[in-house]
Amino acid sequence: MWASIKSEYRKLLTIRSTYVIFAFLLVFIGGFFAFYAQGTKASALDAASADSIAQAIVNGTSIVGAIAGIIGLLMVSHEYRYNTIMYTLTASNSRAKSLFAKIFVLTTVSAFLTLLFVAIIPPLIHAGMSVSHHTTVPQVIYYKDLIWQCMLSAWANMMYAVLLSIFIRHQVGAVAAYFVIPTTVENLLGILLKDNAVYLPFSIAGAISSHANDIPPSRAALVALAYIVGGSIIAFITFKKRDAN
Amino acid sequence: MITASHLSKSYRKKRAVDDLTFTVQEGKVTGFLGPNGAGKSTTMRLMLGLDNGSGSTLFDGKKLHEYARPSQVVGILLEAKAFHPTRTAHNHLRILATAGGVEKSRVDEVLEIVGLSDVAKKRPGKFSLGMSQRLGIAAAILGKPKYLILDEPANGLDPEGIAWLREFLKKYADEGNAVFVSSHLLSEMSQMADDVIVIGKGKMIANTSVKKLISGSSHSSIFVRTPSLAKLEKLLSIKSVSYEKLDAGLKVLNTSTDEVGKLAFSAGLPILELTNHEASLEEAFLELTADSQEYSTKKGGK
Numbered sequence: 001m002w003a004s005i006k007s008e009y010r011k012l013l014t015i016r017s018t019y020v021i022f023a024f025l026l027v028f029i030g031g032f033f034a035f036y037a038q039g040t041k042a043s044a045l046d047a048a049s050a051d052s053i054a055q056a057i058v059n060g061t062s063i064v065g066a067i068a069g070i071i072g073l074l075m076v077s078h079e080y081r082y083n084t085i086m087y088t089l090t091a092s093n094s095r096a097k098s099l100f101a102k103i104f105v106l107t108t109v110s111a112f113l114t115l116l117f118v119a120i121i122p123p124l125i126h127a128g129m130s131v132s133h134h135t136t137v138p139q140v141i142y143y144k145d146l147i148w149q150c151m152l153s154a155w156a157n158m159m160y161a162v163l164l165s166i167f168i169r170h171q172v173g174a175v176a177a178y179f180v181i182p183t184t185v186e187n188l189l190g191i192l193l194k195d196n197a198v199y200l201p202f203s204i205a206g207a208i209s210s211h212a213n214d215i216p217p218s219r220a221a222l223v224a225l226a227y228i229v230g231g232s233i234i235a236f237i238t239f240k241k242r243d244a245n
Numbered sequence: 246m247i248t249a250s251h252l253s254k255s256y257r258k259k260r261a262v263d264d265l266t267f268t269v270q271e272g273k274v275t276g277f278l279g280p281n282g283a284g285k286s287t288t289m290r291l292m293l294g295l296d297n298g299s300g301s302t303l304f305d306g307k308k309l310h311e312y313a314r315p316s317q318v319v320g321i322l323l324e325a326k327a328f329h330p331t332r333t334a335h336n337h338l339r340i341l342a343t344a345g346g347v348e349k350s351r352v353d354e355v356l357e358i359v360g361l362s363d364v365a366k367k368r369p370g371k372f373s374l375g376m377s378q379r380l381g382i383a384a385a386i387l388g389k390p391k392y393l394i395l396d397e398p399a400n401g402l403d404p405e406g407i408a409w410l411r412e413f414l415k416k417y418a419d420e421g422n423a424v425f426v427s428s429h430l431l432s433e434m435s436q437m438a439d440d441v442i443v444i445g446k447g448k449m450i451a452n453t454s455v456k457k458l459i460s461g462s463s464h465s466s467i468f469v470r471t472p473s474l475a476k477l478e479k480l481l482s483i484k485s486v487s488y489e490k491l492d493a494g495l496k497v498l499n500t501s502t503d504e505v506g507k508l509a510f511s512a513g514l515p516i517l518e519l520t521n522h523e524a525s526l527e528e529a530f531l532e533l534t535a536d537s538q539e540y541s542t543k544k545g546g547k
Contacts (some may be wrong), residue, residue: 007344014336015329082328086295087384090321091344095308243293 002055002114004092004101008075012105017074021194025067025113029060034155039195047129053122054141060121061114064203066182068116069161072106072185073178076162077171085135085244095240103162110158112152118143149209149217156205156224163231199213201227247304247423248269249393252291254284254447261287262298263447264512269390269425269440271530274418276438277427278453284447285427286396289323293394301307304392316345320385322395325377327384330370334361334380336386337369355383360409374401382410386417393417394428399433400416411437435526445534454528461530467505470494470518480512493517 037170038046079085091199092098122141140147163182165174182202190197197203198213204227206212207220219224247269254262257519262284269275279285279439301308304318312318328337329461338352356362359379364372385393393414399407404425407430414437417428418424429432434441441458443451459465470493471477476493481488486504489496497505498518502521509516524532 003344007340010336010340010343014332014340050412078329082329084329086290086293086321086323086327087316087341088317088344089295089326090309091314091316091341093312093315104374148523171435173399224280241297243297245290 001097001100001164004097005104007088007091008101009104012071012075012109014072015078018071021067021071022113025064027118029064029117030120030124033060033063034124035128035231038121039125040117040135042125042129042132042136047134050137050140051123052136053139054146056125057118057121057146061117061154062170062206062209064113064117064162065110065150066155069157069178070175071109072158073165075102075106075172076165077169077174077208080169080245081171085245089244097234097237099239100157103159106158106162107213108157110155111151114154115147118147118150143201145217146209149221151204152221153208153210156208158214159200159228159231160201160205163228163235166235190239199223247292247302248306249288249292249302250300251302252288252298252302254291254296254467256285260542262291265300265444265449267442267446267449267452269392269423271421271423272418273439274424274426274437276412276434276441277425277444278431278434278441278534279427279444282446283444283534285421285444286323287396287447288444289321289396289425289427290403293321293323295323305350313394314346314388314471316341316390317388318390318440319392319394320387320390320414321393322378322381322398324396325374325381325401328369328380331368333366334369334372334383335365337380341384341387347388351387355387358386358413359383363409375403379406380400382413385445391422392538393422393426394527395424397427397429397438399428399430407433431523431527431530441526443530443533444489445536450533458529459524459526462524462532465498465524465529466522467497467500467502467517468494468508468522469497469516471509471514471516473514476512477509477514480508480514484508496522 011102034056080087088098089095119121161178164177168177170172186197186200186203189200193200195213198207201224203212204220204223207215208224211217249268250266252262253260265288266499268378277285277288287296291300294304301407304312308401309315309319335352338355339349342349342352345396353362355366359382361376361383364376369377374382378398382398385395402410411433413422414426426438438455440509441451441453441455442449470475474495478488481495481497486500489498504521507517508518
């Protein structure tokens with residue numbers, strides 16, 4: 001099992017796209033979003049709000065989660081695109097182990113990225129503000145709640161991406177679905193479901209940290225987990241039963 | 246020994262592999278032949294558990310997933326370009342070594358064996374087909390497996406590469422390992438393989454040694470030239486040996502030069518020429534698979 005996990009880490013760290021995505025996150029979330037938009041260009045209204053930095057962390061990490069999901073999506077879909085899945089499956093004596101190793105590695109990646117950005121967004125905002133000589137009112141940040149909610153929200157996105165790529169297996173199709181479902185499908189379903197649209201998979205994952213529609217984070221987390229568990233069961237069965245190509 | 250039993254696989258209504266049962270022996274190279282679409286690759290994937298079908302494949306009496314380190318039991322090459330194009334050749338093999346519990350020093354060893362040490366740090370996306378095949382072979386032998394299952398490993402190799410592959414696989418088998426290899430290069434296969442399994446439309450056509458396959462072909466014959474042609478024809482007819490009349494002599498089928506020589510000698514017939522014409526593996530293969538060609542061109546090109 002450990003061999004599969006080490007191998008998955010090595011896969012992740014030896015392809016360019018991992019570093020490109022990481023660099024993009026640093027530049028876009030760290031540089032543009034935190035330092036520039038929330039720091040240098042902070043409005044007086046933002047500076048006067050006691051939870052402006054907490055809100056910035058929630059917003060920043062939700063984008064981190066969405067983009068980090070692409071890492072998960074690529075990690076699975078690359079296997080099919082380049083047919084390395086045959087090596088992955090014949091190196092391990094169980095398909096379940098191979099799948100679990102991937103999910104374990106991606107869970108740690110998601111956790112690492114979320115924690116990193118929870119840690120760097122506040123100092124970057126302060127640094128940006130100091131450049132433009134702004135100050136904020138004293139901030140109230142409940143780090144304990146913020147961290148688990150942001151981590152779970154990002155992880156849910158990552159898992160949705162992984163599940164989509166296991167179901168679809170075609171890289172372009174999986175990427176398209178990953179962007180179309182939250183932005184288009186869930187919005188269209190929202191017309192029918194109205195307030196209940198927040199319970200759709202991607203919306204509820206976001207609601208864990210954003211508290212959309214005043215849904216308690218624990219309830220949002222439970223609903224998202226239900227989607228992930230259900231999806232994982234189907235994904236596991238299909239991963240085990242379908243031909244590896 | 247690899248024991249494949251009753252392997253079958255269907256795609257909707259099409260039977261891709263139909264109840265194949267065979268063994269692959271240690272110490273031998275076993276060729277796996279069949280026309281395009283015969284089901285060779287699917288059979289290999291079934292053997293490895295990559296495709297779901299029916300039947301079973303045992304490696305030394307155990308299913309592959311019963312081994313803790315399957316890649317140290319079976320090395321595979323099913324597709325030349327099965328690697329991420331931007332991950333270096335070295336890293337590609339390091340990943341496989343890590344997953345298979347193989348020492349990292351083995352990565353450099355196999356790169357050396359296949360002659361890719363100089364490009365180990367290069368991205369294989371721009372590798373030629375031949376270089377990709379070599380990388381695939383390196384991946385297959387990484388875990389020093391007892392069994393090799395290789396699908397068209399000679400595709401894209403240059404003549405030097407093909408010669409190297411032939412010697413390498415023969416040596417690998419001579420060390421007590423079993424090599425199961427498919428190829429369309431029949432002349433190569435005839436030099437490399439000890440046994441051969443021929444399938445067509447998913448069904449078993451032949452499972453024998455290369456020698457027997459060739460000698461059993463109608464293209465294998467004896468040519469005999471004698472001034473007493475009529476007498477020899479009469480003798481052959483009495484012994485129920487089939488023959489064809491040619492301009493300069495007789496083409497005698499299903500017998501040996503020894504038998505024809507003895508027969509002529511016993512009747513006191515002078516023999517001016519007695520030669521053995523052995524069919525090529527290609528001739529034997531085409532004869533066997535004549536009814537099993539899934540995709541064939543019309544003779545004459547029309």
